[in-house]
Amino acid sequence: MHDIRTIRDNPEAFDAALAKRGAEPMAAELISADEVRRASATRLQEAQNRRNEASKLIGQAMGRGDTETAEALKAEVGELKEILPALEETARAADRQLEDLLAVIPNLPAEDVPVGEDEDDNVEVSTWGEKRSFAFEPKEHADIGPALGMDFETGANISGARFTFLRGGMARLHRALAQFMLDRQTGENGYTECNPPVLVNDAAMYGTDKLPKFAEDSFRTTDGRWLIPTSEVSLTASVMGQIIDNDILPIRLTALTPCFRSEAGAAGKDTRGFIRQHQFEKVELVSITRPEDSEAEHERMTACAEGILQALGLPYRKVLLCTGDMGFGARKTYDLEVWLPGQGAYREISSCSNTGDFQARRMNSRYRPEGEKKTAFVHTLNGSGLAVGRTLVAVLENYQLEDGSVDVPEALLGYMGGISRLMPAA
Known part of the structure; x- marks a missing residue:
């Protein structure tokens, strides 16, 4: 398995090493999949953070007797709970997509390995x-x-x-x-x-x-x-x-x-x-x-x-x-x-x-x-x-x-x- 961070940092070197093994360039596809994965993870994390924050604010609003705000927050929490499963599945799917791509890419050769076909x-x-x-x-x-x-x-x-x-x-x-x-x-x-x-x-x-x-x-x-x-x-x-x-x-x-x-x-x-x-x-x-x-x-x-x-x-x-x-x-x-x-x-x-x-x-x-x-x-x-x-x-x-x-x-x-x-x- 390869480190996606290393691929992001130097995609040209990764593709050049793959070429030595007769493999097609993969860095661009991997980086694109990683961007999707990170964006999905960010959306999920933001939604989870907002749910937790809103849940705390409900108690504070109730303590102040501000029922209107409390009810609005409850509605927001309810909506977040409904969309979170879909966000979680999207994030899992993005993780799987990147892992599946990485799983079939061979190891990169050491510097002293001779380049050849067979x-x-x-x-x-x-x-x-x-x-x-x-x-x-x-x-x-x-x-x-x-x-x-x-x-x-x-x-x-x-x-x-x-x-x-x-x-x-x-x-x-x-x-x-x-x-x-x-x-x-x-x-x-x-x-x-x-x-x-x-x-x-x-x-x-x-x-x-x-x-x-x-x-x-x-x-x-x-x-x-x-x-x-x-x-x-x-x-x-x-x-x-x-x-x-x-x-x-x-x-x-x-x-x-x-x-x-x-x-x-x-x-x-x-x-x-x-x-x-x-x-x-x-x-x-x-x-x-x-x-x-x-x-x-x-x-x-x-x-x-x-x-x-x-x-x-x-x-x-x-x-x-x-x-x-x-x-x-x-x-x-x-x-x-x-x-x-x-x-x-x-x-x-x-x-x-x-x-x-x-x-x-x-x-x-x-x-x-x-x-x-x-x-x-x-x-x-x-x-x-x-x-x-x-x-x-x-x-x-x-x-x-x-x-x-x-x-x-x-x-x-x-x-x-x-x-x-x-x-x-x-």
Whole structure:
């Protein structure tokens, strides 16, 4: 959500920032809606003030025995009481109109975000690790997975497309990855482990910028709740409506949860394999910070996600997203893309974003800076640390052997109950 006062003060800068994201100018329309809102609020306030004033004057007139004045004032109060509901509704409608306009405008990019149209304009920041040389032609995970317990057919029979049933050592490896990630983020990186709800209300989805724009990308229950597309929603919304104690910032939260996405905007993409599922698990990282700390926190969070890939020995690259590829609520985003030798390509495995105060304004989440009476909005950040299913895919493709078996990365051996290699079924 944007600050209408900032837009009023510098409409040209606001429209210029929107243009970087390929969006049409909005400042004039927003300022016009705000003028209507303020005028409606002024008329309502004036009517309420006059009603209160006239009510007091009635008693004074009666005390003086001036019944004529008292009766005239009573008539005026009666008229004001009749028109006040309409003025209140007009003011509410004007508030809603402005809020609805603001709700669908994306966050403005940070100054150092490259301007571009799509992923082709993203900027590679760094790479890590050496791509493994194979003495054979490496296969994609969808080809080696079924013999190891990645059952696409049963998942589709039970639930339809984009669902997978994991069995045996494959399920154990998936669990090991999730536990390793969670232990690393809590034990070494200082995140507090949480177990949040995976069903949330409209306010939580709106506050984390998933509504109204992306309603079709999520699943809704018959009682009006939403299945979380990521635990970013639950974790970030945990400070919704709060004034946070300055002394406890930054707050760093993590959770391992199932996530649910309809993939409405991804028709035809990654229909084969385990890359893009309707249900998947992810270890999410969320930070709540002071504004002056959010840039450094963004770098720290991204490094925490990178540490998982490094510990697993998975080559990857770090990419700074351009304005045209960045998410709706982000002001700056790093993607981590892991190397998949079976595909011969880098694929996204983590996205770490700084949203500035964009979500905090929607949630009304604030803190009181030290030595100040007024509150200010916090900054919120979120990132994957990591997507468990995609990490499983990366392990299968990078650690595959010619006979179709897959070695377990050394970092996971303590979680595997003595299993050091997944062997294909006979």
